Each structure stands twice: as structure tokens, then as C-alpha cells.
Amino acid sequence: xxxxxxxxxxxxxxxxxxxxxxxxxxxxxxxxxxxxxxxxxxxxxxxxxxxxxxxxxxxxxxxxxxxxxxxxxxxxxxxxxxxxxxxxxxxxxxxxxxxxxxxxxxxxxxxxxxxxxxxxxxxxxxxxxxxxxxxxxxxxxxxxxxxxxxxxxxxxxxxxxxxxxxxxxxxxxxxxxxxxxxxxxxxxxxxxxxxxxxxxxxxxxxxxxxxxxxxxxxxxxxxxxxxxxxxxxxxxxxxxxxxxxxxxxxxxxxxxxxxxxxxxxxxxxxxxxxxxxxxxxxxxxxxxxxxxxxxxxxxxxxxxxxxxxxxxxxxxxxxxxxxxxxxxxxxxxxxxxxxxxxxxxxxxxxxxxxxxxxxxxxxxxxxxxxxxxxxxxxxxxxxxxxxxxxxxxxxxxxxxxxxxxxxxxxxxxxx
Numbered sequence: 001x002x003x004x005x006x007x008x009x010x011x012x013x014x015x016x017x018x019x020x021x022x023x024x025x026x027x028x029x030x031x032x033x034x035x036x037x038x039x040x041x042x043x044x045x046x047x048x049x050x051x052x053x054x055x056x057x058x059x060x061x062x063x064x065x066x067x068x069x070x071x072x073x074x075x076x077x078x079x080x081x082x083x084x085x086x087x088x089x090x091x092x093x094x095x096x097x098x099x100x101x102x103x104x105x106x107x108x109x110x111x112x113x114x115x116x117x118x119x120x121x122x123x124x125x126x127x128x129x130x131x132x133x134x135x136x137x138x139x140x141x142x143x144x145x146x147x148x149x150x151x152x153x154x155x156x157x158x159x160x161x162x163x164x165x166x167x168x169x170x171x172x173x174x175x176x177x178x179x180x181x182x183x184x185x186x187x188x189x190x191x192x193x194x195x196x197x198x199x200x201x202x203x204x205x206x207x208x209x210x211x212x213x214x215x216x217x218x219x220x221x222x223x224x225x226x227x228x229x230x231x232x233x234x235x236x237x238x239x240x241x242x243x244x245x246x247x248x249x250x251x252x253x254x255x256x257x258x259x260x261x262x263x264x265x266x267x268x269x270x271x272x273x274x275x276x277x278x279x280x281x282x283x284x285x286x287x288x289x290x291x292x293x294x295x296x297x298x299x300x301x302x303x304x305x306x307x308x309x310x311x312x313x314x315x316x317x318x319x320x321x322x323x324x325x326x327x328x329x330x331x332x333x334x335x336x337x338x339x340x341x342x343x344x345x346x347x348x349x350x351x352x353x354x355x356x357x358x359x360x361x362x363x364x365x366x367x368x369x370x371x372x373x374x375x376x377x378x379x380x381x382x383x384x385x386x387x388x389x390x391x392x393x394x395x396x397x398x399x400x401x402x403x404x405x406x407x408x409x410x411x412x413x414x415x
Contacts, residue, residue, distance in 0.1 A: 002034070002035045002036070002062050002063070003035065003036050003037075003038050003061045003062050003063070004030050004035050004036070004037050004038065004061060004062065004063040004064070004065065005037070005038050005039045005040075005041070005057045005061045005063070005064050005065075006023035006026055006027060006037060006039070006040045006041070006064075006065050006067070007023070007040075007041045007042075007043055007050075007053055007064070007065070007066045007067070008020045008022060008023050008040075008041070008042045008043070008066075008067045008068055008154070009042075009043050009044075009045060009050060009066055009067065009068035009069040009078050009154070010042075010044075010045060010068040010069065010154055011044050011045045011075065013042050013068075014042055014044055020042055021156060022067040022068075022152075022154060022156060022159045022160075023040045023065075023067060024040075025160065025163075026065060026067075026163055026167070027040060029163065029167070029168065029171070030063075030171070031182070032182070033171040034181070034182070034224075035063075035171070038060075038061055039057075041053065045069055045075040045076070045077050046077070047077045047080055047081045047084065048081075050066070050069070050077065050078055050081035050082075050085075051081050051084050051085050054081070054082070054085040054149070055085065057147070058085075058144050058145050058147045058149065059144070059145035059146060059147055060147070061147055062146065062147060062148065063147070063148050063150075063167075063170075064147055064148070064149045064150075065149075065150050065151075065152070065163075065167065066078060066149075066150070066151040066152070067152055067153075067154045067159050068153070068154030069081075069151075069154065070120070070137040070138070070139070070140070070151065070152070070153045070154070071120070071137055071153065071154075072116045072119045072120050072137070076119075078140075078151055079122055079123065079124065079140060079151070082124050082127065082140055082142075082149075082151060083124035083125075086124050086126045086127065086142065086144075087126075088124050088125045088126040089124070089125050090122045090123060090124055090125065091122070091123070091125050092117060092118060092121040092122050092123075093121055093122075093123050093129035093138060094117075094121065096121070096129040096131055096138055097117050097120070097121035097129075097138060099131055100113070100121075100131070100132055100135075100136050100138070101113055101114055101117065101136075104136075113136050116136055116137075120136050120137040120138060121138055122138075123138055123140050124140065124142070126142065127140050127141060127142040128140070128141045128142065129141075130150065130152070130162065130165075130166060131165070132153065132158060132161075132162060133161050133162070133165060134155075134157055134158045134160075134161035134162070135153055135155055135157075135158035135161075137153040137158070139151060139152045139153070139162050139166070141166070148170070150162075150166060150167065152166075181224070181225075181226075181227045181230055182222060182223060182224040182225075182230065183222075183223050183230050183231070183233075183234050184220060184221070184222050184223075184251055185220070185221045185223070185234055185237050185238070185241075185245055185246070186218055186219070186220045186221075186245070186246040186250065186251050186252070186256075187218070187219045187220075187221070187237075187241045187244045187245050187246070188217055188218050188244055188246065188253065188402050188405070188406075189217060189244055189402060190219060190241065190244050191219075192212060192214040192219050195212070195219045195221075195241075196212055198240050198241070199221070199236075199237060199240065202233050202236055202237070205229070205233075207225055207226065207229055208223060208224065208225040208229055208230070208233060209223075209224040209225060210222065210223050210224070210233075211224075215398075216394070216395045216398050217395070217398045217399060217402055218253065218398065220251065221237060223237075243409075246405075247259050247260060247263075252286075253282075253398060253401040253402060253405060254282045254283045254285060254286050254289075254401060255286055256405045257283065257292070257401055257404050257405045257408060258283065258286050258288070258289055258291070258292045258293065260405060260408040260409055261291075261292035261293075261341075261408050262288075262291050262292055264408060264411050266292065266341040266342060266408055266411060267292055267293075267294050267338075267340040267341045267342070268283075268292055268293050268294065268340055268341070268342050268343070268344070268404060268408075269293075269294045269295055269296065269297075269334045269335065269337070269338035269340040269342075269343045269344075270283075270295075270296035270297070270334060270343065270344050270345070270346075270400075271296070271297045271299060271309055271330035271331060271333060271334040271343060271344070271345040271346070272296055272297070272298050272299070272345075272346050273298075273299055273300055273305075273321065273330070273345075273346060273347035273348070274346060274347060274348040274349065274350040274364060274392070274393060274396060275346050275350075275393050275396050275397055275400075276298055276300070276393070277296060277298045278393055278394070278396075278397045279296055279344070279346065279397050279400055279401065280293070280295070280296030280298075282397055282401065283401075294338040294339075294340050295337075295338050296334075297309060297330075297333075297334055297337060299330065302316050302321055305321065305326070305329075305330060305333075308333070308337070309329070309330050309332075309333025309334060309337065310329070310332075310333045310336070311326060311329045311330060311333060312329060315329060320359070321347055322347055322348055322349055322359050322363060322364075322365055323347075323365055324365050324367065324380035324381075324382065325380075326347055326365070327345045327346070327347050327365040327366060327367035327380045328345070328367040328369065328378040328379070328380045330345035330347060330367065331343045331344060331345035331367040331368055331369035331378055331380075332369045332376055332378055334369070335369040335370070335371070335376060341370060341371065342368060342369070342370045342404060342407055342408070343368065343369045343370075344366070344367070344368050344400050344401075344403060344404050345366065345367045345368075345369075346364060346365075346366055346396050346397075346400050347364070347365050348362075348363055348364030348365060348385075348392070348396060349361050349362065349363050349364070350362075350364075350389045350392045350393050350396075351388065351389045351392060352388070352389055360384070361392070362384050362385045362386060362387070362392050363382065363384055363385075364382065364383050364384075364385055364392070364396045364399070365380055365381075365382045366380060366381055366382070366383070366396075366399060366400055366403060367379065367380040367381075368380075368403055368404070368407060370407065381403075383395075383396075383399055385399075
């Protein structure tokens with residue numbers, strides 16, 4: 001299997017000011033192509049540290065990609081580190097930079113782009129400049145001791161464009177990966193330890209490489225190996241998690257809800273209190289969501305619950321907004337408002353304040369309302385969700401979408 005090492009350079013990444021995403025995105029591309037990523041590292045804007053990384057990995061991996069440190073400011077030191085490692089000087093690649101500058105002629109950026117030429121066009125003389133189709137800093141490429149080294153700017157859209165231009169074609173040319181493939185299967189409602197135990201014999205097969213990726217309420221199996229073995233493992237997993245495995249091609253719950261709703265001709269609406277629209281946001285991240293998802297009513301105040309969804313004020317006085325009766329009334333109201341097959345409601349105490357001994361922070365009520373002929377049926381359930389405010393809200397969305405998917409999945413079309 002081909003191997004790669006990915007390095008993100010930048011003090012802002014080590015301080016937490018910015019999150020690293022470039023290497024993570026490239027790792028996924030490499031993984032999809034059957035490559036093995038040996039290491040992902042974050043390095044400071046320090047010349048000697050970058051040189052040390054080059055000395056450590058060149059000759060030990062087939063691909064080494066660096067992100068960041070090629071800008072026009074004092075802390076951009078990657079090009080100088082590459083020159084020191086190669087033992088050569090630097091020179092401006094004017095011919096290549098002319099292509100970059102030409103894109104900006106006649107615009108307000110023409111002058112600053114041209115002013116950056118002495119630095120952003122500078123590359124080690126023993127390397128090759130790489131055209132930047134989305135920005136102004138040239139990339140750098142060289143090969144030594146069997147390792148292909150690329151250095152790209154750290155601006156995400158520039159990095160992505162240069163990966164597409166330089167790395168993706170390389171992956172399609174490599175031999176030796178075609179005999180291996182990978183598949184992903186997600187399971188809901190089964191704890192990680194129980195899911196792993198149920199697949200113990202498959203995991204023990206040394207011909208396969210299986211990663212288990214748990215998150216709240218969901219476990220993803222990523223299975224890699226020879227195509228026939230991978231397909232057999234996936235079939236086994238689907239048999240053993242018959243009622244809990246998300247549909248083919250669906251990794252996330254929103255994808256599963258929408259795919260199953262589309263398949264069965266069902267529609268969905270939401271009524272959200274403590275989640276503040278996060279359910280609707282999660283669903284609409286998936287392209288084509290409007291075929292199933294009709295809308296979400298975000299109702300925090302009790303008066304809004306009454307006016308928009310028709311929640312009975314007497315019910316609120318008796319049980320409170322965080323209760324099963326309120327959640328069911330919200331769901332029934334959304335069902336009528338959006339005229340959908342199913343409505344899911346969420347109301348709870350996300351925190352950090354607002355809890356009580358009877359309803360501590362993390363108490364969340366869920367409800368579903370659906371049509372059965374001319375009648376409307378509803379049911380509610382509660383969960384005590386751990387974590388801070390953001391985590392409670394995220395977990396509430398997961399729990400609500402799990403309930404929606406299970407409802408859709410069990411739906412039997414009318415004769």
C-alpha cells in the first residue's frame with residue numbers, strides 16, 4: 001500500500017486560533033484512493049522544526065505534503081526551510097508567477113499581487129514551482145530518495161485547489177491500490193463495545209483492516225481490504241445489525257432520514273425549542289433535502305408555542321414546557337402546520353442554567369406525531385443527556401433524528 005505523511009505548518013494551529021482542516025481533508029482523499037497515511041503532524045512556523053520533519057520523513061514515505069507557511073509575511077518560513085533542507089538558494093520563478101499575476105490584471109488586486117512577487121514567487125532553485133490556480137503564492141515540489149514532496153499554501157481553498165491539480169492525478173496513476181477497497185457502514189443505537197463484540201470474528205480477520213468510529217448514538221465501521229472480503233464483511237454486518245444499520249450509502253443520520261423518507265414517499269417537519277433550529281440545519285446540509293424535509297418551527301417562548309403550534313396554555317401551566325405533553329402538542333402542531341407524514345418535536349433544558357431538581361440540566365423531551373388515516377397519533381419519550389450546552393443540543397438532534405429514521409424505516413406503505 002502506498003504511504004503518505006501530511007504536515008500542517010503554523011503557530012496559529014498550535015495555539016488553537018485556527019483549526020487544522022487541510023491535512024484532514026487530504027487524508028480522506030488518500031484513504032479513499034487506498035493509501036495509508038503514516039502520520040499527520042502540526043509544526044510551528046520554525047525553520048529548524050520544518051527541516052527536522054523533512055529529514056525524518058524523506059526516504060521513508062512515498063508522499064510528503066506540507067500545508068502553510070508560504071504567504072508574504074514574516075512568519076511564513078516554509079520556503080526557506082525547504083531551501084535549507086535541499087542545500088540551495090532561492091530564486092523567483094517569474095514565468096510561473098506571470099501566470100498568477102495575469103489573472104489579476106485590470107483588477108483592484110493587481111498592485112498587491114505584483115508587490116508580493118519577490119516573496120510569493122520565491123522557490124528553492126533545486127525544486128520546481130507549482131502554479132496556484134486559486135491564489136498568489138506558488139507551491140513547491142521536489143523529489144528525493146523516492147519521496148515526492150509538495151508544499152502548498154495553507155489557505156483552505158488554495159490548498160484544496162492545488163491538491164486537486166497536483167495530488168489527485170497522481171493517485172489515479174499509482175498502481176497497487178486497485179486490489180483494495182473500502183466501505184463504510186453506520187449503526188445506530190448500539191454501544192461501541194456491543195457492536196464490536198457482535199463483529200468480533202470479522203474484526204479478527206487479519207486480511208481486513210477495520211476501524212470503529214463511535215459517536216453519540218452511532219458507531220461507524222470502516223472496512224478496508226480486498227473487494228470480495230470487504231463486500232462479504234459488509235453483508236455480515238448488515239445481517240447482524242438488521243434493524244440498526246443505516247441504508248446503503250448513508251453515513252450520517254440526516255442522510256438516512258432523507259434517503260428512507262424519499263424511498264417511501266414520506267415527509268418530515270420539526271418543532272424545536274432547546275435545539276434552536278439545529279435539526280433543520282442538519283437535514284438541509286444534505287443536497288435534495290427539500291424532497292422530504294418541509295420545515296422546522298423554532299419556538300422558544302411559551303407564547304410562540306401557543307400561537308404558532310397551538311400548544312394549550314393550560315397544558316403548559318400544568319406540565320411545563322419541558323414535558324411529554326408539551327412535546328406531543330408541539331409535534332401535533334408541526335404536523336398540522338407543515339402537513340407532513342411525520343413531525344418530530346424537541347424541548348428541554350440545555351443549560352447551563354434553567355435546571356431544577358425535577359428537571360435538571362440535560363433533561364430533554366422528544367415527541368413524534370404521525371397520521372393514521374384521519375387520526376393523528378403521537379408519543380413522547382425523555383432522555384437525560386450529559387455534557388455542556390452545545391453537547392446536549394447536539395445529542396438531542398441525534399436522538400430526534402434517530403427516532404425519525406426508525407419511524408420511517410418501520411413504515412409499511414398502505415395497500
